[in-house]
Amino acid sequence: xxxxxxxxxxxxxxxxxxxxxxxxxxxxxxxxxxxxxxxxxxxxxxxxxxxxxxxxxxxxxxxxxxxxxxxxxxxxxxxxxxxxxxxxxxxxxxxxxxxxxxxxxxxxxxxxxxxxxxx
Amino acid sequence: xxxxxxxxxxxxxxxxxxxxxxxxxxxxxxxxxxxxxxxxxxxxxxxxxxxxxxxxxxxxxxxxxxxxxxxxxxxxxxxxxxxxxxxxxxxxxxxxxxxxxxxxxxxxxxxxxxxxxxxxxxxxxxxxxxxxxxxxxxxxxxxxxxxxxxxxxxxxxxxxxxxxxxxxxxxxxxxxxxxxxxxxxxxxxxxxxxxxxxxxxxxxxxxxxxxxxxxxxxxxxxxxxx
Numbered sequence: 006x007x008x009x010x011x012x013x014x015x016x017x018x019x020x021x022x023x024x025x026x027x028x029x030x031x032x033x034x035x036x037x038x039x040x041x042x043x044x045x046x047x048x049x050x051x052x053x054x055x056x057x058x059x060x061x062x063x064x065x066x067x068x069x070x071x072x073x074x075x076x077x078x079x080x081x082x083x084x085x086x087x088x089x090x091x092x093x094x095x096x097x098x099x100x101x102x103x104x105x106x107x108x109x110x111x112x113x114x115x116x117x118x119x120x121x122x123x124x
Numbered sequence: 125x126x127x128x129x130x131x132x133x134x135x136x137x138x139x140x141x142x143x144x145x146x147x148x149x150x151x152x153x154x155x156x157x158x159x160x161x162x163x164x165x166x167x168x169x170x171x172x173x174x175x176x177x178x179x180x181x182x183x184x185x186x187x188x189x190x191x192x193x194x195x196x197x198x199x200x201x202x203x204x205x206x207x208x209x210x211x212x213x214x215x216x217x218x219x220x221x222x223x224x225x226x227x228x229x230x231x232x233x234x235x236x237x238x239x240x241x242x243x244x245x246x247x248x249x250x251x252x253x254x255x256x257x258x259x260x261x262x263x264x265x266x267x268x269x270x271x272x273x274x275x276x277x278x279x280x281x282x283x284x285x286x287x288x289x290x291x292x293x294x295x296x297x298x299x300x301x302x303x304x305x306x307x308x309x310x311x312x313x314x315x316x317x318x319x320x321x322x323x324x325x326x327x328x329x330x331x332x333x334x335x336x337x338x339x340x341x342x343x344x345x346x347x348x349x350x
Contacts, residue, residue, distance in 0.1 A: 102188045102295055106196045109162075113182035113200060114175075 130197030133214035144177035191299030236312035240279030240319035
């Protein structure tokens with residue numbers, strides 16, 4: 006018998022997997038990225054449906070409770086993902102600057118030439 | 125020798141005409157001097173004032189940051205086959221008379237990159253600037269192994285060789301140290317000459333905000349460790 010929290014999380018994970026599937030179909034991200042997210046949500050699904058697996062995992066890592074190991078892993082993953090997003094944003098900034106510079110250089114205006122003195 | 129003076133400016137309409145018209149028209153050892161104003165997405169009359177001063181202008185449609193503006197100016201100087209490129213702040217912090225001092229080592233072929241240092245000679249510099257620059261110099265030394273008394277100086281001169289080899293990516297204030305790293309990477313000769321530091325209430329409002337330093341350092345770390 007599933008608990009309320011398990012049902013709520015199950016619905017959320019199924020929804021998340023469906024988003025990954027749809028975005029992957031639209032080629033919003035690569036197959037490699039899609040596989041990564043399927044893996045993440047699948048791991049979440051296993052953790053929700055078979056909570057004892059998290060307890061075994063916690064024991065393997067020498068952590069007290071299953072939920073603690075999930076929180077530690079999730080935090081580490083989140084920090085890494087935030088870093089990757091930051092790097093991506095910086096890359097996009099550079100691309101915007103490159104475009105702005107290209108346009109600026111093409112449209113640069115020269116100083117007015119001083120009229121030559123007549124003899 | 126042909127020299128290009130690059131003046132980056134963002135919303136400097138109050139002072140830019142005075143800065144541009146104060147720049148030297150003649151320098152010993154230089155046959156042609158041209159000034160380029162890089163208008164970095166200004167929302168005021170900076171461009172109008174620059175045109176009034178009769179200098180070449182190049183405008184970013186939106187603000188991209190000091191580093192981006194300097195790079196645009198250097199790209200234009202390269203296109204115009206400049207032998208020397210000089211960066212000069214548009215907020216009145218620099219003394220035009222110091223331009224002759226920073227180009228001299230390049231003309232005499234004693235340096236490829238010359239940094240005008242505000243801290244080589246004892247002068248009246250606000251304490252917060254002293255502290256921030258000390259940390260910036262320390263970070264530049266620890267991360268890049270480059271010793272500089274003023275790694276964040278806006279008054280620099282590039283030889284043709286330096287102009288062609290130095291390629292920095294930093295767009296905001298983080299590019300200053302990157303220039304030194306690039307110079308080291310390409311085994312360029314770096315020299316420092318003492319310059320005058322001019323701090324006015326106006327220039328203090330325009331310069332780097334102290335709290336921004338953490339963000340600058342953070343961006344710097346991301347670039348190094350990505």
